[in-house]
Amino acid sequence: MACMSPQLDNTFHALADPTRRAILSMLLEDDMAVTDVAEPFEMSLTAISKHLGILSRAGLISQERRGRVKWCKLEPDALRDASIWMQSFGQFEAVNLDAFEKFLAAELSSGDAASGEDG
Amino acid sequence: MACMSPQLDNTFHALADPTRRAILSMLLEDDMAVTDVAEPFEMSLTAISKHLGILSRAGLISQERRGRVKWCKLEPDALRDASIWMQSFGQFEAVNLDAFEKFLAAELSSGDAASGEDG
DNA sequence: GGCATATTCAACCAAATGGTTGACGAACGA
DNA sequence: TCGTTCGTCAACCATTTGGTTGAATATGCC
Helix, strand or coil: CHHHCHHHHHHHHHHCCHHHHHHHHHHHHCCEEHHHHHCCCCCCHHHHHHHHHHHHHCCCEEEEEECCEEEEEECHHHHHHHHHHHHHHHCCCCCCHHHHHHHHHHHHHHHCCCCCCCC | CHHHCHHHHHHHHHHCCHHHHHHHHHHHHCCEEHHHHHCCCCCCHHHHHHHHHHHHHCCCEEEEEECCEEEEEECHHHHHHHHHHHHCCCCCCCCCHHHHHHHHHHHHHHHHHHCCCCC
16 A cells, blocks of 8 residues: 555654744755755754654655755755645545545656565 | 633544554545454554544544444544644644646656546 | 343553654764 | 754654554334
């Protein structure tokens, strides 16, 4: 079942926290260093670093170290997958899920063959 | 900030659990009683009842008691809100509905009348 | 009334979460 | 080299989570 995907677990869990959603919003504007991400929050740098780790594990952002600075970059693909899953409910109420899963598989395999569905 | 919405918190948190997503999938087919929802899971009825409570608080389902039986019904509106939030990250091809419809059409024509899938 | 069915409540538990602080390593610049 | 900045690690803490069990509350049926 597509709904069992641990990737969806990670994505939705990452999105369930307002701090993390705010971080994503910030990264929408531009790539940022960890310290700069943390700046507007009343929270320790460590806490933000953990949030970024969660976003990164979920594939929602990527992080690249350049010198001392670690740059954070929005990676919308994971969001896209989750969005597609959601739209199967929001708009395709009457639609056959099997067909939709096949569609997803075809879509995903054309981009990322490694994503273990049905795990 | 739109990303701070506690409604989004609830929605995404509810979606972050594979059991709850599976429940939503089941409800996609038809309304169900709590006991029937619980049946396929290797988990106590109480646990399922809690999951349904979480889905209900998130607005993803509604529950209506008729006699002894409490019927659970999918409520796609909350999903739509979250989906809209995700689309605000518009960097990904806003879920390709056209592609999916074409896919469906292709499926139907290749499978011909053999599709017993029934909408 | 009395018993079965449907669902929730209360109490409990282990594990995970989101946060803290202090110490640490790695990279920069004077 | 020395101090500063950037970021993570380790340990800890309170709260929440997802699950259990057993009792309780409705409701329906004979």
